[in-house]
Amino acid sequence: MDAFTTLTGLVAPLDRLNVDTDQIIPKQFLKTIKRTGLREGLFYDWRRLKDGSQDPAFFLNQPRYHNATILLARDNFGCGSSREHAPWALLDQGFRCVLAPSFADIFYNNCFQNGILPVVLTGPQIQALFEGVTAHEGYQRTVDLAAQQVTTPDGATYHFEIDPFRKDCLFRGLDAIGLTLQQAGQITEYEQRRRTQAPWLFQDVR
Amino acid sequence: MAAQTLFEKIWNDHVVRAEPDGTTLLYIDRHLVHEVTSPQAFEGLTVAGRTPRRPGAALAVPDHNVPTTDRRVAIADPISAKQIQTLDDNCKTFGITMFGMNDIRQGVVHVIGPEQGFTLPGMTIVCGDSHTSTHGAFGALAFGIGTSEVEHVLATQCLVQKRPKTMEVRVDGHLSPRCSAKDVILAIIGKIGTAGGTGYVIEYTGSAIRALSMEGRMTLCNMSIEGGARAGMVAPDETTFAYIKGRPMAPKGALWDQAVTAWRHLVTDPDAKYDAVVELQAETIAPQVTWGTSPGMVTGVDGNVPDPRTMGDDKLRQATERAIEYMALMPGMPIRDIKIDKVFIGSCTNSRIEDLRLAASFAKGKKVASTVHAMVVPGSGLVKQQAEQEGLDRIFKESGFEWREAGCSMCLAMNADVLQPGERCASTSNWNFEGRQGAGGRTHLVSPAMAVAAAVEGHFVDIRHWS
Numbered sequence: 271m272d273a274f275t276t277l278t279g280l281v282a283p284l285d286r287l288n289v290d291t292d293q294i295i296p297k298q299f300l301k302t303i304k305r306t307g308l309r310e311g312l313f314y315d316w317r318r319l320k321d322g323s324q325d326p327a328f329f330l331n332q333p334r335y336h337n338a339t340i341l342l343a344r345d346n347f348g349c350g351s352s353r354e355h356a357p358w359a360l361l362d363q364g365f366r367c368v369l370a371p372s373f374a375d376i377f378y379n380n381c382f383q384n385g386i387l388p389v390v391l392t393g394p395q396i397q398a399l400f401e402g403v404t405a406h407e408g409y410q411r412t413v414d415l416a417a418q419q420v421t422t423p424d425g426a427t428y429h430f431e432i433d434p435f436r437k438d439c440l441f442r443g444l445d446a447i448g449l450t451l452q453q454a455g456q457i458t459e460y461e462q463r464r465r466t467q468a469p470w471l472f473q474d475v476r
Numbered sequence: 477m478a479a480q481t482l483f484e485k486i487w488n489d490h491v492v493r494a495e496p497d498g499t500t501l502l503y504i505d506r507h508l509v510h511e512v513t514s515p516q517a518f519e520g521l522t523v524a525g526r527t528p529r530r531p532g533a534a535l536a537v538p539d540h541n542v543p544t545t546d547r548r549v550a551i552a553d554p555i556s557a558k559q560i561q562t563l564d565d566n567c568k569t570f571g572i573t574m575f576g577m578n579d580i581r582q583g584v585v586h587v588i589g590p591e592q593g594f595t596l597p598g599m600t601i602v603c604g605d606s607h608t609s610t611h612g613a614f615g616a617l618a619f620g621i622g623t624s625e626v627e628h629v630l631a632t633q634c635l636v637q638k639r640p641k642t643m644e645v646r647v648d649g650h651l652s653p654r655c656s657a658k659d660v661i662l663a664i665i666g667k668i669g670t671a672g673g674t675g676y677v678i679e680y681t682g683s684a685i686r687a688l689s690m691e692g693r694m695t696l697c698n699m700s701i702e703g704g705a706r707a708g709m710v711a712p713d714e715t716t717f718a719y720i721k722g723r724p725m726a727p728k729g730a731l732w733d734q735a736v737t738a739w740r741h742l743v744t745d746p747d748a749k750y751d752a753v754v755e756l757q758a759e760t761i762a763p764q765v766t767w768g769t770s771p772g773m774v775t776g777v778d779g780n781v782p783d784p785r786t787m788g789d790d791k792l793r794q795a796t797e798r799a800i801e802y803m804a805l806m807p808g809m810p811i812r813d814i815k816i817d818k819v820f821i822g823s824c825t826n827s828r829i830e831d832l833r834l835a836a837s838f839a840k841g842k843k844v845a846s847t848v849h850a851m852v853v854p855g856s857g858l859v860k861q862q863a864e865q866e867g868l869d870r871i872f873k874e875s876g877f878e879w880r881e882a883g884c885s886m887c888l889a890m891n892a893d894v895l896q897p898g899e900r901c902a903s904t905s906n907w908n909f910e911g912r913q914g915a916g917g918r919t920h921l922v923s924p925a926m927a928v929a930a931a932v933e934g935h936f937v938d939i940r941h942w943s
Contacts, residue, residue, distance in 0.1 A: 287795045288670060288770050292909040297890045301541065301555040303515035303562050315911050344791065346671040349704070350907055351888070352606040353513065354622035375674055375706050376606060376620055383624035433638060435499040446624070447526070450632040453493055453501055457634060460492045460503055468598070470727035470735045471505050474532030475573045475594060
């Protein structure tokens with residue numbers, strides 16, 4: 271996983287509530303056995319008009335957002351199915367950060383596993399960013415994970431909260447499984463203790 | 477010891493290590509695996525040279541992609557076939573038990589776990605699927621995870637977690653005749669909203685919950701995630717123990733007695749406190765129908781599609797307008813005037829034997845409307861077999877329903893069971909997003925009884941007053 275330290279990038283706005291993972295990446299793209307190449311499926315149905323042609327009104331089809339790396343979103347972003355294909359597709363498109371007033375739990379968690387920083391800001395802060403990005407082409411922001419700040423070119427800053435452990439893993443690009451495997455001794459001790467308390471939990475599935 | 481909720485007891489039993497900041501290494505007892513969210517996890521293990529810590533704690537099954545038509549012929553879609561083959565290969569390589577597509581025990585992952593006695597009270601259970609919350613019906617802590625965490629659990633049998641908050645959803649009283657667990661959970665989602673449970677584990681309590689069968693409790697807990705909660709649970713009781721006893725993977729003999737003794741402690745202590753409490757009265761719950769493109773866009777069958785013009789909040793009004801437009805409805809129109817094209821009875825929410833018995837009891841002697849195409853997809857091969865032994869398949873077929881093989885089917889339409897653009901479906905499934913059952917398709921979530929009545933009449937009817 272790539273580390274996330276500081277990102278300065280173009281912001282792209284997706285002005286809808288409750289964006290679900292079925293919209294982020296529809297079912298037909300879940301048949302892959304790979305993590306890569308999912309950009310084609312990102313917002314597949316929303317990108318298209320009924321006749322199958324590209325919808326010029328959809329934000330990702332507008333040239334001004336083509337190189338965006340920061341996605342600006344509304345409440346409950348990433349609700350629905352647990353598919354990690356959603357962050358994989360966002361990453362494949364080039365997004366490394368999502369700003370929203372709230373996220374669905376599973377999606378939020380999946381972002382951290384893939385080097386994407388989900389940032390929770392307040393409703394008014396998000397609204398101000400929507401107004402800014404709509405008004406100004408080439409609207410860039412800097413997201414500083416160490417300082418837990420989103421800053422504007424003129425120096426205005428928004429502070430955000432993040433779990434310290436998640437922050438550290440993302441900042442250093444750590445292998446989460448490798449970290450847990452360092453606790454193998456304690457896992458074994460737990461299993462031994464638990465096996466005497468509740469032996470039925472350790473019957474193998476057959 | 478301080479008074480504890482059911483959730484806290486299970487959580488504390490599974491802490492391997494807790495950091496001062498609350499970050500917890502949580503032990504996972506059981507892991508369900510399916511073909512869609514696992515290939516990249518197995519690939520990750522292979523690339524890193526890792527092996528599963530406890531392959532015997534996992535159970536795999538293909539369900540999302542499988543055809544529900546004749547299984548003796550090869551899968552028509554080569555990409556689906558490859559994904560299913562990949563699961564088969566991975567399970568052989570890593571020593572994980574798998575119920576293959578032609579195994580009678582195959583079925584929807586959240587149907588087969590309870591059916592086999594794989595799901596037990598007090599366990600932590602995960603699966604790369606949002607509806608893992610289903611297993612909480614047994615008094616287990618069960619939640620959906622992404623593929624990276626599937627790999628994490630395979631490699632370590634643990635997950636790094638922060639402790640969620642607790643919410644009690646209390647439903648007291650008696651449900652109206654013909655109202656079911658599906659109506660209860662849809663009404664709860666209507667009350668708390670699709671993000672109301674975010675960050676919480678829900679415990680369902682109250683006399684109306686206690687009165688539910690295990691299968692009703694599974695329907696209830698299944699859709700906790702539609703309310704934003706990763707997990708929902710019901711404390712185990714005699715109903716739970718009676719359901720589990722004798723199932724193939726359940727403990728036997730002295731081990732059974734020891735387990736039941738331990739399970740009886742899995743209740744919330746009288747003085748324990750939840751972080752939030754929501755209360756509903758069962759008598760007030762009408763049969764529910766979703767009208768929009770989010771599970772919280774729901775009302776009673778005696779209600780109307782809302783009118784966005786009456787909504788003060790801009791974002792809510794826009795979302796409502798967009799949903800009504802996508803669903804091709806009129807603001808204010810009665811739910812009963814909505815005509816449907818398709819009916820899907822199935823999914824991890826409503827495809828168990830009780831669902832099929834109930835659906836068949838309403839279908840008996842009736843005919844599916846000539847304008848409607850209706851199908852029944854049992855939750856597992858064993859559910860299908862049981863239903864056929866009881867003659868339910870004949871009732872459905874005589875009424876004009878198609879009778880299919882087990883799988884996820886049109887709940888998410890990854891196989892050939894897909895809505896065409898513009899088609900409108902009364903579905904017993906769980907998510908109703910735009911295009912969920914097929915691009916351009918329109919989904920209305922209902923109970924099995926409501927689905928049958930809609931199939932017969934061609935539009936929604938109030939099952940409480942249907943002859």
